[in-house]
Amino acid sequence: MEQRSEDLFRFPNIINTLQVIGCHFGLKPPGWHFPRHHHHLFELLFCVAGEVVHEINRDTVIMHKGDWLLIKTGVRHQSSNTASTDYGFFNVHFDLDDPEIRSLLSATPYRLIRHKEAAPSKLSFYVSELEAVMHRNHTEHREAEAPPEPSLLRFEDKLLLQSYTLLIIHDVLQLFREHGTASGHRAAPDKNPSLFTADIAHMIEEKLSLGLCEEATVTGVAKEMNLSRSQCSKLFAKVYGLSPRQYVSQQKLKLAKELLVTTHLPMTDIAEKLGFHSASHFSRQFRRWTGQSPSEFKPRHPAQKDDHS
Known part of the structure; x- marks a missing residue:
């Protein structure tokens, strides 16, 4: 059967x-x-x-x-x-x-x-x-x-x-x-962003995400949206709580971890996918982010496929 x-x-x-x-x-x-x-x-x-x-x-x-x-x-x-x-x-x-x-x-x-x-x-x-x-x-x-x-x-x-x-x-x-907001909590000066601000911030986030592997710059995104770099950063930070540059770094780190854990790609290919100039450049940045080199973070043994998957 x-x-x-x-x-x-x-x-x-x-x-x-x-x-x-x-x-x-x-x-x-x-x-x-x-x-x-x-x-x-x-x-x-x-x-x-x-x-x-x-x-x-x-x-x-x-x-x-x-x-x-x-x-x-x-x-x-x-x-x-x-x-x-x-x-x-x-x-x-x-x-x-x-x-x-x-x-x-x-x-x-x-x-x-x-x-x-x-x-x-x-x-x-x-x-x-x-x-x-x-x-x-x-x-x-x-x-x-x-x-x-x-x-x-x-x-x-x-x-x-x-x-x-x-x-x-x-x-x-x-x-x-x-x-919601606790009783007695008076609205602070920079309260919830407007829908317009949120929409702009989401558009910035989308463009940064799409250009993550092509080294999209905040200046380039700001110019594309007819904003100054400072306007771009302030609008983004109001909604996401961090600067566009910090966001790009965090997303690159997240993707780097995923590639290191789930693929067998050589470091040069991972570095290229993330928009780094070289494997050594990627390795130095990854160590700044995590305190470990990419090879130290990468699992020592290849993941085995689960019999039940």
Whole structure:
């Protein structure tokens, strides 16, 4: 009797990069102040205890225990503990090279989620799991009489750190969809882009994507659309939360990873497909992006075809 084989469900190929910087828990005394600054990554804050006052652009945002705050890349802000008790917090700076997710995260300069909205989610559970990972790492190094260096996390703990960070981002985005802008959050100066701005940004993105392998330049795209280079960059950044040049780099990195993992093409061919002048040029840029050479990133053994595919 002939057996029928078919795929019931097939997920899309996903080769995206999550960057996690400065993930930590902290405690600040009354009177603590951090001066105005900005980051090149998204910042996500959770108020564990006490309260804190943030000055974001021209808005004043007060976080209480259980509140969450997402601050967009490039937004200037400062923080102060003006209460009479300690301010405890969880903080992570992160970035993802998925354009759709970045667009959602960049919709406004900041988003505030109050405790009552976050309580039904699993956010507090994810934070407690992250705290357990960090506590275990700290305890192990203390027993070994060595300082608790974050870089010495075990491989499986690094996976947990990435996994819980992604789950936190997932739940935060889900709460944005369910509740919209939190009550008391006054619209910031550069609020949601207009439909015209979004359309122009999407056109720029399409032209950059189509010209990805031909070294499409921002100047060339701007000229084609009768825009100045600065106009092109500002419109694009309003919608996607990063510059056109950063977007091209991230898309090239994504395609490079896919070619390295799923094909057996020589480096010279991959470099040519990505618009690099030579294999050595591609290799140097890939190392800047990832800290690894293309040959180090490429799987050591060729992928074997699954018998069930």
